[in-house]
Structure formats: structure tokens, C-alpha cells
Amino acid sequence: MNLMFISNEDRADQWRDNLTALLPDLNFYVWPDDQAVDPATIDYVLAWKPAPGIIKRFPNLKAILSLGAGIDGITCDPELPIDKPLVHLVDRSLTQGMVQFALYWVLHFHRQMGTYQKFAEARTWRQLPQAEVDACRVGILGFGELGQAVGSALAAQHFDVAGWSRSPKQIAGITSYAGAEALPGFLGRSDMLICLLPLTPETEGIIDAALLAALPRGAIVINLARGRHLVDADLLAALDSGHLSAAVLDVFYNEPLAAEHPFWAHEKVTVTPHIAALTSPRSGADSVAANIERIERGETPLNLIDLARGY
Amino acid sequence: MNLMFISNEDRADQWRDNLTALLPDLNFYVWPDDQAVDPATIDYVLAWKPAPGIIKRFPNLKAILSLGAGIDGITCDPELPIDKPLVHLVDRSLTQGMVQFALYWVLHFHRQMGTYQKFAEARTWRQLPQAEVDACRVGILGFGELGQAVGSALAAQHFDVAGWSRSPKQIAGITSYAGAEALPGFLGRSDMLICLLPLTPETEGIIDAALLAALPRGAIVINLARGRHLVDADLLAALDSGHLSAAVLDVFYNEPLAAEHPFWAHEKVTVTPHIAALTSPRSGADSVAANIERIERGETPLNLIDLARGY
Numbered sequence: 233m234n235l236m237f238i239s240n241e242d243r244a245d246q247w248r249d250n251l252t253a254l255l256p257d258l259n260f261y262v263w264p265d266d267q268a269v270d271p272a273t274i275d276y277v278l279a280w281k282p283a284p285g286i287i288k289r290f291p292n293l294k295a296i297l298s299l300g301a302g303i304d305g306i307t308c309d310p311e312l313p314i315d316k317p318l319v320h321l322v323d324r325s326l327t328q329g330m331v332q333f334a335l336y337w338v339l340h341f342h343r344q345m346g347t348y349q350k351f352a353e354a355r356t357w358r359q360l361p362q363a364e365v366d367a368c369r370v371g372i373l374g375f376g377e378l379g380q381a382v383g384s385a386l387a388a389q390h391f392d393v394a395g396w397s398r399s400p401k402q403i404a405g406i407t408s409y410a411g412a413e414a415l416p417g418f419l420g421r422s423d424m425l426i427c428l429l430p431l432t433p434e435t436e437g438i439i440d441a442a443l444l445a446a447l448p449r450g451a452i453v454i455n456l457a458r459g460r461h462l463v464d465a466d467l468l469a470a471l472d473s474g475h476l477s478a479a480v481l482d483v484f485y486n487e488p489l490a491a492e493h494p495f496w497a498h499e500k501v502t503v504t505p506h507i508a509a510l511t512s513p514r515s516g517a518d519s520v521a522a523n524i525e526r527i528e529r530g531e532t533p534l535n536l537i538d539l540a541r542g543y
Numbered sequence: 544m545n546l547m548f549i550s551n552e553d554r555a556d557q558w559r560d561n562l563t564a565l566l567p568d569l570n571f572y573v574w575p576d577d578q579a580v581d582p583a584t585i586d587y588v589l590a591w592k593p594a595p596g597i598i599k600r601f602p603n604l605k606a607i608l609s610l611g612a613g614i615d616g617i618t619c620d621p622e623l624p625i626d627k628p629l630v631h632l633v634d635r636s637l638t639q640g641m642v643q644f645a646l647y648w649v650l651h652f653h654r655q656m657g658t659y660q661k662f663a664e665a666r667t668w669r670q671l672p673q674a675e676v677d678a679c680r681v682g683i684l685g686f687g688e689l690g691q692a693v694g695s696a697l698a699a700q701h702f703d704v705a706g707w708s709r710s711p712k713q714i715a716g717i718t719s720y721a722g723a724e725a726l727p728g729f730l731g732r733s734d735m736l737i738c739l740l741p742l743t744p745e746t747e748g749i750i751d752a753a754l755l756a757a758l759p760r761g762a763i764v765i766n767l768a769r770g771r772h773l774v775d776a777d778l779l780a781a782l783d784s785g786h787l788s789a790a791v792l793d794v795f796y797n798e799p800l801a802a803e804h805p806f807w808a809h810e811k812v813t814v815t816p817h818i819a820a821l822t823s824p825r826s827g828a829d830s831v832a833a834n835i836e837r838i839e840r841g842e843t844p845l846n847l848i849d850l851a852r853g854y
Contacts, residue, residue: 328676328701335700336650339643348815355807357799357816364823365639388699389646390639488668496666504659505668512675 233524238263238279238286242299243513247278250517255524278520280305288313294527295319297520299511301326301378303537304431304458318537319523323516327381329509330456334382334426337480337502338391341424341452342368346478365390371422373438374429374457375401375408376543377535378509382428394418419446424454430543431458441466444476452478456508459484464495471500482508544835549574549590549597553610554824558589561828566835587835591616599624605838606630608831610822612637612689614848615742615769629848630834634827638692640820641767645693645737648791648813649702652735652763653679657789676701682733684749685740685768686712686719687854688846689820693739705729709852730757735765741854742769752777755787763789767819770795775806782811793819 235251235258237244248260261269263286274290280299287296288311295317298306303320306312340346344360351358368391372379375395380403387393387405395401396418400410409418419425425447429435439455440463447453453476455462464485470476480502481495487506495501523533537543546562546569548555559571572580574597585601591610598607599622606628609617614631617623651657655671662669679702683690686706691714698704698716706712707729711721720729730736736758740746750766751774758764764787766773775796781787791813792806798817806812834844848854 325675329673332650332654332676332700336647336654336656339647339650343643343647343818345647348818349813351816352807352814355802359816359818359821362640362818362821364636364825365643385700389643389696491666496663502660503663505662505670507654507659507670507673510670510673514675 233257233275233528234259234261234269234273235276235278235524236261236263236266236269236274236290238277238282239299241280242511246513247517250513251278251521254517254521258524276524282306282309284309285311287311295523295533297321297523298537299516301509301511302430302458303543307539307542314539317527317533318539319533319535320537320543321511321516322377322519322535323511324519325512325515326509327378330378330428331381331385333482333508334454334456335385335389337454338368338370338386338424338426339389341478342391366392368392369394369421369423371396371418371425373418373422373425373427374435375403376428376430379426379428380406382426394421415443416446419443420448422447422451424452427453427455427457427461429457429461431460432542434542436460437463439463439467441469444470447476449475450477452476452480454480456482459487464493468494468498471498476500478502480504482506544568544586544839545570545572545580545584546587546589546835547572547574547577547580547585547601549588549593550610552591553822557824558828561824562832565828565832569835589831593617593620595620596622598622606834606844608632608834609848610827612820612822613741613769614854618850618853625850628838628844629850630844631846631848631854632822632827633688633830633846634822635830636823636826637820638689641689641739642692642696644793644819645765645767646696646700648765649679649681649697649735649737650700652789653702677703679703680705680732680734682707682729682736684729684733684736684738685746686714687739687741690737690739691717693737705732726754727757730754731759733762734759735763738764738766738768738772740768740772742771743853745853747771748774750774750778752780755781758787760786761788763787763791765791767793770798775804779805779809782809787811789813791815793817 244262252258252260271290272292275294276297277287278297293316298320301321370386370391370393372383372395375397379395383393383395383406394407396409401408439461478500482504483506495503526533555573563569563571582601583603586605588598589608604627609631612632681697681702681704683694683706686708690706694704694706694717705718707720712719750772789811793815794817806814837844
């Protein structure tokens with residue numbers, strides 16, 4: 233089989249080493265170094281943010297494989313051939329990273345670690361009343377693969393977890409809210425809101441003034457999905473009015489976040505540089521290789537995207 | 544039954560409400576307010592750090608119940624009647640708190656959150672290489688009730704966990720090291736060392752220069768047990784030499800930690816005011832009431848202490 237790797241953000245050498253170790257018959261080509269290869273012989277592209285029009289140059293693709301858990305790095309190509317199977321990456325290492333990052337920040341706020349850090353800087357020995365963990369209500373906005381993994385880990389730590397998604401989900405110990413009509417009820421019980429939605433035309437800008445107003449007073453917003461889910465000015469207004477008590481933002485409308493953006497210096501905002509979860513070529517290659525083997529055997533690939541739905 | 548509550552650090556009113564709701568026949572007395580009650584009628588003391596000699600005033604005790612997970616707040620009484628059953632508190636809320644606090648700090652260092660905080664203060668967008676979670680070796684020094692709960696939670700998050708205790712333990716997914724001869728091997732593989740030992744004459748001062756020298760270079764020490772496990776000067780020397788990269792200390796030789804203690808200002812030390820895990824009268828009362836019921840039925844109480852062993 234022949235695979236063309238197309239990404240400026242991922243390490244081609246690491247993906248080559250890991251994938252060819254699993255698939256000895258695979259010829260691993262890298263764009264643009266290997267652009268002299270006959271495009272008709274390429275069976276797979278493994279890509280993130282290819283320049284528009286590149287993917288359609290390969291007429292005989294068996295599948296388009298995203299290097300990301302999302303597919304917005306593929307569907308951003310307006311000339312994408314939509315008749316080809318499109319597969320997103322389910323990487324156990326990425327899932328673990330997202331779970332750990334979410335768990336860390338929920339524990340940070342639940343255990344008042346920021347306040348204790350300030351006490352320590354002032355050499356102040358002071359114990360705060362500690363709320364019971366099962367009184368802390370966490371809401372997972374976007375209850376797919378990653379959202380369910382994060383929700384289950386928080387429920388295992390005894391938080392009161394609910395998830396919101398377009399269609400209902402059955403996850404042990406977690407309340408599932410589904411559809412637009414259930415959104416206000418879900419938001420009204422989310423002391424901490426974690427966004428793990430896919431980015432689609434329907435979810436772009438979803439975290440706006442109206443959504444934030446539906447959260448309980450003092451709520452915390454943690455955005456681990458995409459910067460374009462959030463209306464920056466609406467978040468700042470809700471923090472400044474006192475309606476929200478804090479925000480953790482790992483993703484931004486434009487990345488890297490510009491040095492002059494007000495998020496950096498806002499005392500209620502924590503900025504992290506899109507590091508909640510990173511794809512690992514080691515574990516990611518397991519998932520990509522297993523899917524290529526399925527397709528070669530004539531089976532339907534796992535983690536196939538429904539382009540009509542957008543995720 | 545008649546119970547005498549003796550503590551300056553716990554809320555008598557909350558314990559009274561929760562215990563008498565579970566045990567309607569219980570007469571709940573509080574020392575010293577109720578010192579006029581005939582001491583011969585008292586069946587139980589529920590205590591933490593009673594003044595020396597108080598417990599022995601009650602000649603007919605069926606058991607001495609500690610308000611702490613440790614019993615050093617009981618055995619500090621040199622006149623303690625050692626012929627009475629002594630029971631330590633296993634409180635699910637305290638266990639959950641300890642697990643969450645340990646998990647938070649392990650994630651903090653594994654995910655380099657302190658460095659990202661400094662980057663954010665400098666408005667610097669920079670992604671660091673991220674080590675795989677299963678390459679991060681955590682060692683639990685003291686592998687009893689709390690140590691096993693912490694270890695299991697970390698193993699569930701894919702950390703490479705080992706536990707050290709006096710006798711071998713069988714816990715799924717965790718390597719058990721037992722006895723003095725196994726200690727060097729355990730320490731040599733502990734990138735992060737979490738102390739959850741009971742305080743006994745054998746464990747007092749155990750975290751000294753020799754123990755710290757046996758850790759890998761760059762190791763992190765997290766003490767959640769008792770301040771007297773640690774030789775403060777040896778820890779500072781190991782941090783200053785660069786052998787250790789960080790320490791989190793929740794417990795201290797003298798509490799509150801004095802404002803002039805060097806731990807407060809040391810850039811590699813995080814001080815928290817003994818808040819890793821707090822006993823909850825709500826959940827703790829469940830455990831105390833169940834044990835009183837066992838004793839009243841003539842059964843052996845759970846969580847009985849072996850005073851010869853010291854835990």
C-alpha cells in the first residue's frame with residue numbers, strides 16, 4: 233500500500249517509523265518531498281491542514297485519515313473530495329491526555345488550589361471549608377469519544393457529572409442530556425462546564441452570552457475543544473460582571489494567541505498553549521495501522537465520519 | 544450507649560448530629576463540658592489529641608475510637624490504657640480527598656503545569672515535549688488503606704505505580720515492594736515519591752538524606768502523611784543540590800508552619816496547610832456508627848490497630 237503524509241504540525245519521521253513497523257508492506261511518502269510519486273498509486277492520505285486542493289490530486293484514495301481527533305483540519309479544504317471515506321484519529325494517548333488535563337483543572341478548582349497558592353505566597357496558614365465532591369456538578373458539553381472518557385474519569389472521582397450531546401448516550405453514573413431543548417437544563421446544573429464539542433457550523437460560536445448566562449452564578453468554563461466554539465468578548469464580559477468565576481482556555485480563535493490578547497493578563501483566565509492532549513505517533517500509529525488493515529480486508533473502517541452530520 | 548467526644552480540632556456539633564441520627568440510643572457527651580458524667584458509664588471515647596491522662600479516667604471503655612486515619616493523635620497520650628481496643632477512622636470522604644490531592648500533584652508535575660503557568664505570565668506560547676504517562680514512575684511509601692487507594696487511582700490513570708510497605712500487598716497493576724531490604728530498589732524507580740506512612744517510632748525521620756539520595760536525580764517528593772516523617776534540613780539540602788526537582792508538603796513538624804520557616808519561600812517547595820484530606824463528620828459517622836454496632840453485637844471492630852506494630 234502507498235500512503236502520503238501531509239502535515240506541517242506532525243513529525244513525519246516518527247509516524248514513518250511507527251507505521252512501517254506495524255505495516256511492513258506500506259510505502260510511506262511525505263508531501264511535498266515525494267510529490268514526484270504518481271498520485272494515482274496513492275491509497276491513503278494521512279493529513280492535517282493540507283493546503284486546499286492537495287487531497288483531490290489523489291484520484292484513487294481508499295480513505296482520508298485525519299491526524300487529529302477532530303476533522304476540522306481536513307474539512308477546512310474547500311476542494312475536499314467528499315466521496316472518499318474520512319476517518320478521524322482515536323488515539324488512546326490523546327484520550328488519556330485529555331482526561332488528565334480535564335481532571336487536573338476540575339480538581340484545581342474543586343480543591344481551591346489557586347487560593348492556597350496565594351495563601352502560600354503570603355506565608356498564610358489557613359484551611360478553607362471544603363465542599364463535598366459529590367456536590368460539585370460538572371457538565372461535559374460534547375459527549376462523544378473524548379467527552380465520555382473525561383466524564384467517566386470524573387464520575388469515578390465522585391463528581392456529579394452530566395453530558396450534553398445531539399443524541400442521547402447511556403454512560404454509567406452520568407446523566408445524559410440530548411438536543412437543543414435539553415441544553416438549558418444541562419447548563420443550569422453545570423458548576424464547571426467543559427467544552428469537548430466537535431467544531432461544525434452548528435457549534436461554532438456556541439459559547440456565547442446566552443449560553444454563559446444559563447450557567448449558575450460563579451461557574452467555571454474550561455474550553456478544550458476549538459477556539460471557534462467561544463465568543464471571546466462574551467466570555468470576558470461574563471467574567472468581568474462576576475457571573476463566571478474563572479476560565480481555562482487551551483484553544484483559541486487564532487493560534488498562537490497574540491501577545492496583546494486580553495486573555496493572557498486576565499486574572500480569572502488561565503491560558504495554556506493547546507497542550508491539553510497531543511497526538512502520539514506511537515499510540516496513534518496503532519490506531520491508523522489497524523484501520524488500514526480493516527480497509528485492506530474489505531471491512532468498514534472504525535471512527536468513520538458522517539460528513540453530512542459533520543463529526 | 545454512652546460516648547465521650549474529646550477533640551479541639553473537630554466539630555462536636557456535626558459529629559453529634561450525624562452519629563445520633565444513625566444511633567438513636569447513643570448519648571453523646573463532649574469533654575470537658577460533660578465532665579460531670581460518671582466516667583464509669585462511658586462506653587466509648589471518640590478522640591483526637593486528648594490531653595494526657597484523660598482517656599484512662601474512663602475505666603469501662605469498650606473501645607477507643609480515633610477521629611483520624613492515623614492513631615498518633617491517640618498514642619501521643621503516654622498514659623493511654625493499652626488494654627482497650629483502639630480503632631482508627633476509615634472515612635471514605637478522607638480517602639477520596641487524599642486520592643484527589645495526590646492525583647492533582649502527580650498530574651501537575653507530569654503535565655509541567657508550573658512551567659506553563661510561568662509561560663503564561665510571560666505571555667509566551669510554547670509547547671513542551673510531553674513524556675508518555677506510562678514512563679512516569681510513582682512510588683507510594685506506605686501502602687496501607689490510603690496508599691493503596693492513591694496507588695490504584697494513579698494506576699487507573701496509566702502511571703507506572705509501585706508501593707512499599709512492611710508486608711507484601713497484592714494490588715492489581717501495582718508492583719509491591721516489602722521490607723527494609725526492598726526499599727532501595729523501590730526508591731531507585733520512584734520519579735515521584737508520595738509518603739502515606741503511618742507515624743511510628745520506626746518511620747519517624749525516615750525521609751532523610753540517605754533515603755533522598757536513593758531517589759533518581761530530578762525526583763519529586765510529596766509528603767501527605769506526617770511532618771515528623773521528614774528531616775526538613777535534609778530535604779532542603781537535596782533540593783538545593785539539584786538532586787530533587789520539587790517537593791509538595793502538606794504536613795510539618797510543627798503546625799501551623801512558622802512564618803519564618805524556609806519552606807514557605809523556597810522556589811521548589813509548595814506548602815499546603817494540612818488540607819490534603821479532611822475527615823468529614825457526615826461520612827466519618829457512617830464508619831464510626833457501623834463499628835459501634837459491631838462491638839455492641841459482640842463482633843470484632845473493623846480497622847482495629849495492632850499497638851505492638853503501631854498501625
